[in-house]
Amino acid sequence: MDDSFYMKQALAEASKAAERGEVPVGAVVVCKERIIARAHNLTETLTDVTAHAEMQAITAAAATLGGKYLNECTLYVTVEPCVMCAGAIAWAQMGRLVFGAEDEKRGYQRYAPQALHPKTVVVKGVLADDCAALMKDFFVTKRR
Amino acid sequence: MDDSFYMKQALAEASKAAERGEVPVGAVVVCKERIIARAHNLTETLTDVTAHAEMQAITAAAATLGGKYLNECTLYVTVEPCVMCAGAIAWAQMGRLVFGAEDEKRGYQRYAPQALHPKTVVVKGVLADDCAALMKDFFVTKRR
Numbered sequence: 357m358d359d360s361f362y363m364k365q366a367l368a369e370a371s372k373a374a375e376r377g378e379v380p381v382g383a384v385v386v387c388k389e390r391i392i393a394r395a396h397n398l399t400e401t402l403t404d405v406t407a408h409a410e411m412q413a414i415t416a417a418a419a420t421l422g423g424k425y426l427n428e429c430t431l432y433v434t435v436e437p438c439v440m441c442a443g444a445i446a447w448a449q450m451g452r453l454v455f456g457a458e459d460e461k462r463g464y465q466r467y468a469p470q471a472l473h474p475k476t477v478v479v480k481g482v483l484a485d486d487c488a489a490l491m492k493d494f495f496v497t498k499r500r
Numbered sequence: 501m502d503d504s505f506y507m508k509q510a511l512a513e514a515s516k517a518a519e520r521g522e523v524p525v526g527a528v529v530v531c532k533e534r535i536i537a538r539a540h541n542l543t544e545t546l547t548d549v550t551a552h553a554e555m556q557a558i559t560a561a562a563a564t565l566g567g568k569y570l571n572e573c574t575l576y577v578t579v580e581p582c583v584m585c586a587g588a589i590a591w592a593q594m595g596r597l598v599f600g601a602e603d604e605k606r607g608y609q610r611y612a613p614q615a616l617h618p619k620t621v622v623v624k625g626v627l628a629d630d631c632a633a634l635m636k637d638f639f640v641t642k643r644r
Binding site for chain 1: 614644
């Protein structure tokens with residue numbers, strides 16, 4: 357199992373978000389090669405700005421493990437996390453963060469480049485084109 | 501009703517957190533002079549790094565109003581929000597943010613000074629000594 361395999365699972369989650377009319381971002385948390393949490397953006401469905409895919413995935417993964425810290429886990433997310441999610445990833449002391457498409461407007465790299473925990477390993481650009489295409493298609497359809 | 505009045509309500513929430521052995525941070529959301537959400541830090545109780553007072557207060561306030569955006573609301577919180585919470589406050593387009601004590605180590609002002617929505621009015625230092633004292637007492641007791 358490589359990063360592409362798990363990113364495809366995150367993409368499947370993102371597709372579920374799109375089907376619900378949500379901005380299509382998906383995430384999975386992997387611990388010891390096992391997916392322990394899957395989530396997609398639900399901000400519209402739940403009327404809750406905090407219901408980003410990453411936030412839900414972190415909460416679910418901690419519940420599965422019975423511990424707050426995810427230092428032995430990898431978070432896969434289709435789009436670069438925002439400042440809020442980067443802050444949560446830092447508090448969770450996430451072992452690795454793997455994301456697909458960059459988000460120049462809302463991504464943490466622009467507003468809070470030092471937000472992550474210093475020990476978190478970051479891998480960017482995994483299946484970036486697929487992740488970005490989902491977002492682009494969603495917003496094109498929205499504008500029609 | 502002035503800012504001190506509502507901050508005292510947030511302080512009451514922070515005290516509840518301390519009684520549970522949680523880092524004592526409390527928050528309330530006020531809309532048209534009515535408190536529509538109250539919350540305190542529950543990260544240990546819920547084993548969830550995302551369960552900061554502000555996050556829960558934002559989720560609860562949006563549920564009460566039936567809308568994601570809190571541009572007509574004020575969030576009162578005893579301690580300067582972290583990066584995660586500042587990001588959530590931005591997504592909620594909070595009308596006003598009033599906080600008590602500064603948090604030099606984890607506060608958003610250090611790591612993400614541009615994280616808030618540009619229209620959010622920020623008021624700092626309301627009952628700051630009381631807010632800081634609760635935190636100090638908590639950590640002194642912890643170290644014993």
